[in-house]
Amino acid sequence: MVALTLTRKLAILADAAKYDASCASSGSEKRNSAGTKGIGSTEGSGICHSYAPDGRCISLLKLLLTNFCIYDCAYCINRSSSNVQRARFSVEEVVRLTLDFYRRNYIEGLFLSSGIIKSPDHTMEEMIRVARTLRETHLFAGYIHLKVIPNAAPELLTEAGRWADRLSTNIELPTDSALESFAPEKRPSEIRTAMARLRGKLDEAAPEKKQARAKKAKFAPAGQSTQMIVGADGANDAAILTRAAGLYSGYQLKRVYYSAFSPIPDASSRLPLKPPPLMREHRLYQADWLIRFYGFDVPEIVAGGEGGDLDLVIDPKLAWALKHRQSFPVDVNRADRELLLRVPGLGINAVNRIVASRRHHRLRLDDVARLTASIEKVRPFIAAADWSPGGLTDDAKLRQKLAPPPEQLVLF
Structure with missing residues (x-):
């Protein structure tokens, strides 16, 4: 050899x-x-x-x-x-x-x-x-x-x-x-x-809630x-x-x-x-x-997909929202954090900023746009002080409008 x-x-x-x-x-x-x-x-x-x-x-x-x-x-x-x-x-x-x-x-x-x-x-x-x-x-x-x-x-x-x-x-x-x-x-x-x-x-190695006298080995x-x-x-x-x-x-x-x-x-x-x-x-x-x-939960993410598989055209949060249109629009000035996290286009950081900002004043659509990078995706699913999507949430072509180009990969 x-x-x-x-x-x-x-x-x-x-x-x-x-x-x-x-x-x-x-x-x-x-x-x-x-x-x-x-x-x-x-x-x-x-x-x-x-x-x-x-x-x-x-x-x-x-x-x-x-x-x-x-x-x-x-x-x-x-x-x-x-x-x-x-x-x-x-x-x-x-x-x-x-x-x-x-x-x-x-x-x-x-x-x-x-x-x-x-x-x-x-x-x-x-x-x-x-x-x-x-x-x-x-x-x-x-x-x-x-x-x-x-x-x-x-x-x-x-x-x-x-x-x-x-x-x-x-x-x-x-x-x-x-x-x-x-x-x-x-x-x-x-x-x-x-x-x-x-x-x-x-x-065993995790730090206790109260500071331990002896430092645990990593x-x-x-x-x-x-x-x-x-x-x-x-x-x-x-x-x-x-x-x-x-x-x-x-x-x-x-x-x-x-x-x-x-x-x-x-x-x-x-x-x-x-x-x-x-x-x-x-x-x-x-x-x-x-x-x-x-x-x-897993069942709600995969519910409605073909043969238990995820939709390849749109992301799983948007797929869930389109199947649960009765849950929208979500009022950004009143909804709890858990419900805001289910809005397509709102990530964790954006939700945290919304919750912090609304303590000081009622949020308008422009305010939300400044707090997230995906306002076009968010608009059909929220209500703000000056905004209601009306029938936009129930638009039969909403899926087609919000589907990203095939080459575009985004988190949400």
Whole structure:
């Protein structure tokens, strides 16, 4: 076998890592390695390859430790039966790359996952060694996200949380039956057990309401996340969102990431030949936001969709509003915050500004326009001191008027 150069390994293993979407760098704190100021920064919030709410991009070096794997998951390009070029980093090589990339100001942290080599415990130990070496030997204070191997020993999960800012355990497919069919070596119960153990450790490390005398040791301060592949099996959006809601409530996840299935070479005939529409992934993220921050339940979000799927033409909040026109218009000067959050075009910040401003004077339509960037979308669904939509709310062509251009992607 010809030895691969570090550059070639990087090309192979960075490309192999692109299928994992659960690469976030939000919600962490600046670390103090070994009680001294180290290198790296996690200040601010953001998601790898995307922009934070404040407009900044947080860049992470995103790698697999190896794409060798003893498992044969049908949907994975790195499965044991796949005919792909294999590569494997040593712990020292990942540490060196992370520090070199950071010193060149290319990255602010590391996202590290891996195929399963030898055993789950061995793989987890190797990833932990990377994080521990960065923290202890090099005083690296940047962001570290480690992928959890579900059936690794509990003490290894505990140590991973000591060195990492975030941990993620991929649920992978929306239903247990699909995972058992496509990934027979994996056990849904083991994935949930790992998540439960992480939640227990996170609860233990959480600060108490009253300031404790002894400072608790940090454990994955940015919490845990997971990823679900969309479109590899026959699960509809209702099933996907129901699983996500259960994960949020049961394991206090920070995020569920949705990754559109990407067809792979030499794939099983049981897998689809084409990826799902990218818009489907986008709509799932919008629906996820409604569940977490806007007070919506899964049944009301997917009610009326074809076969339990979300509408791909309009966003889920607008789809709900058009099906519940009897709930509108909403009076911006009287309605409670929960009802305002259901108005299409009003985000959380806009609602907060409306509630604060109406304490001082009655709001007119122009006032609302200054508080939101989507007044054309809002107008048919609100009443203000000088505005009533009249029959506009019931306009049969309202859906067509408010549908965005096909190429336009917006949150709400």
